[in-house]
Amino acid sequence: MPSTTELEDAGIHFSGVSIQKMQNQEQEEKNKFDITFDNATKKLKIPTLEVQDSTEREFRNYMVYEQFFPSDKPTYFVDYVIFMDHLINTCKDVELLRKSRIIDNWLGNDEAVTNMFNKLGDCIYYSRECFYYKNIVIQVNKHCETKCNIWKWKAKLMKDYFNTPWSPISFLAAFVLLVLTIVQTIFSLLSYYH
Template identity: 90%
Template sequence: MTSSSCDIEKGCVEFEHGLSSFQEESFTIFKVPHRLREVNEKAYEPNVISIGPYHYRKPHLARMEDFKKRWFEKFVKKPHLGIDQFREAIRPLEEKIRNCYEQPLPPGLEAKANFVDMMVYDGCFAVQLLQNGHLNDFIKHGRHVLNEIQYDLLFLENQLPFFVLLELYRMIKPNPEPQRHICELVAFALKFFERRPLYLPKNTSIRHLLHLVHTTSNPSHLGTQVEVENKKKEENLQSSRNWMPSATELEDAGIHFSGVSIQNMQNQEQGEKNKFEITFDNATKELKIPTLEVDDSTEREFRNYMVHEQFLPLGVPTYFVDYVIFMDELINTGKDVELLRKSKIIDNWLGNDEAVTKMFNKLGDSIYYIREDFHYKNIVIQVNNHCEIKCNIWKWMAKLKKDYFNTPWSPISFLAAFVLLVLTIVQTIFSLLSYYH
C-alpha cells in the first residue's frame, strides 16, 4: 500500500469515529448577496473553472469545459460504464438537485439534458481531482492552474451538493460498504485541501465541499475549554468599552504581542493548524495570535468562508467573521500592521503594510454578526478592563520606556538630568538656609 493510500485509510478510520450517520437534509447553495458582491465582486468569481450552474458557460471559464469532458473519457469512462449510465444515475435526482440552487438558473440549463450533463461532467471532474490530483494534466495550462482550481472549488457559488459527488463516487469506485464511500470521499477531499481528515461532529450533515472544509476549521476542543474557563473567571467583569483599542494603543497600555507559528502548533486533541487559537494572558499581559500569511489569495479565501457563515443557522459559531472583526479592531493604520508584523503575527506578502490595513478594514463591510456570540468577547473584556484601570502603572511604565528609554543612552541622560535636578534642589535649600542664617 502506498503512503497516500495509508493516509487515506487512516483518515477513513479517524473519520468513522466522528461520523455515526450521513445526514441528507434540505439546504440551499446560496448566491453571494448584492451588498457583499458590490464590495469586491472579483473575490467571489472563479478564475479557472466553473462547477455547478451559477457560473455556467461564462466566457473566461470556457476552455475548461472541453478539459472536463476529456478527463471523463480518460479517467472515468470504462468499457461497461459510459456517459449514459451516469446520466441515468443523476436523472432521478434532478429535481432534488435543482432545489438546492437559487432560481432562476442561467439560460441553457432549463433543459433537463443540459442540467444533467453539467452535473455529470462537473461532478466526475471534482471527484477525480479530489481522489488523484493528476498534476501533470495541468502543467500545459500553467503551473498556477491547479492552485487556482483549489481555490475555485471553495467558492460559495462554485459548489455541487455533496450527495451528487457521493453518488458519482459510488459509480466510479464501487464498494459493498456504503459507509466507506462517505469516509473515503471526505478523506480525499480534506487531503486535497490540505486539512487533516478528522474532527467532524457526530451526525455530520455535509452540504458541499466548502461546508466540509469550513467545519474542520473550528478551533480545537482544548481551545474551546480554555475559552469556557476564562469566561467563568471574567463573568463578573464589565467593561464600558464595546471594542478594543488598536494594536499600537494596546502596546502603549503595556500589552505585549506575540506571534505563534501555526506550522509548529499541535493541538493536543485535534493536531490541526488553526489561525483562530487567540489567547490573552492576564498575568503577563501578553496577547498571542497565530501567524497569518497574507498574500493575494487571502482576501478571497476569507470572503467566501465569511459569506458561507452568513447563511449558517443562529447559534452556529462564525469563526471567520469573528476573527476578521477582531483583527480589524487591532488594525487601524499601517503602524498597527507594522507592529503585528514585527511581532510575527502577520507575515506580509502584499508588499506594504497599508495594503494589509486596507484589506482588513474592508473585509468586515456589510457583514452581519451577533455581538453577544462573538467568539473573542472574553478577550475583549479582559483587554479593556486592563486598559481602563485608573492610574495604570503598566501604561505609565510602557510609555516611559518607549518615549525616554528607547536608546542605550536614554537611561544615562535620564539619570544625569535627575542628578542635576537633585543638586539644584539641594543648592537652593542651602542658599535659603544661608540667607536666613
C-alpha cells in the same frame, strides 16, 4: 476594542505564535484562531498570519460559507476578521503587528494589509453573544478602562522617552546633576548664614 497602537499605549504587549500543523483538520482550524490574553503579563498572543495575494479571497470565501451555511460550530473566520479589524485601523497598527510577528506581510506594504482588513470587516453581521473572542475582548477592555491605569502611563513613558538604551542613562545623569546642584545650593546657603 481599541486598536493595536492604543493597546500598546495601554501597556498590552503583542506576540506572534507559530502554528503547528495538526493531524486533525478541526483541531488545526481551531489552532489557527487560538488567540489568548494573559492578564498577568498583559500579553496578547495571536497566531502568525501570512498575508498574501490570495488571503483576502480565501477569507471572503470562508466568511460567506460561515454566514450562509450556519452550523453549531463557531464562526471562526468571521470572528477572526472582526477581531483583526478592531485591532487594525492604520498602517502603524499593521507595522506593530508585523514587528510582533503576528502578521507576515507578503503584499509589500502595510497599507495594503490595513485596507484588506478594513474592507473585510465592512458590513459583516456577527453575534456579540456568540463571538468567539468575547472573553478576550472583555479582559482587554477591562484593562484599558481602569481609572488608575499605571500600565498606560508607564508604557507611554517607556515608548516615548526611554525607547533607546541611552535614554535611561541620560535621565540618570540629568537627575544626578540636579541633585548635586540642589546640594551645592544648600551648602552655599548654609555657609552664607553661618
